[in-house]
Amino acid sequence: GENVEQHPSTLSVQEGDSAVIKCTYSDSASNYFPWYKQELGKGPQLIIDIRSNVGEKKDQRIAVTLNKTAKHFSLHITETQPEDSAVYFCAASQTPGPGGYNKLIFGAGTRLAVHP
């Protein structure tokens, strides 16, 4: 089955710097890759996602890149701010077959700390 590895487990940056979190996946059939942000005491929230027919997607200060050949995808946060401090999870899934379900496989998470 699919396995998603996420690195680093913790990341500390100064405000204004960039942060990059990387994930690798094992199943070449995976074609949907969302990223979640979990703030302290809250549930994970979808912040950006990418499908396998796209190499890069941006939304203001965040971007995701996908390399299908190498089977890895990354989250990039530019001009980091203290409110970016949270745990970030990557995930991967593939199109469900008949009778199947939307099975997201999550990475273990990265704790990002942005210091003023």
Add this chain to the structure above:
Amino acid sequence: NAGVTQTPKFQVLKTGQSMTLQCAQDMNHNSMYWYRQDPGMGLRLIYYSASEGTTDKGEVPNGYNVSRLNKREFSLRLESAAPSQTSVYFCASSPRQNGYTFGSGTRLTVV
């Protein structure tokens, strides 16, 4: 839209007590899920319901049962709570293939 609503938000149980965690979504999603998250750890799938009328075990189902009451509601029951079930529980829902929408969680302590 409320999204995914979980109740209660906090609960303290004594060992051996039972309780049901409630979850409802208003997005007309087919699939619903229950996860647990322990301190410093990621998300572990307990049970899921691919569609109304079906439920299946996830990664850590022991000690739990679920009911997909209708398309909107998916409950998680602890029949005899144990300290090892102290955790934060998240319910989520999704359409056929897209990201999940998570609830805000239930923080359960078993003493």
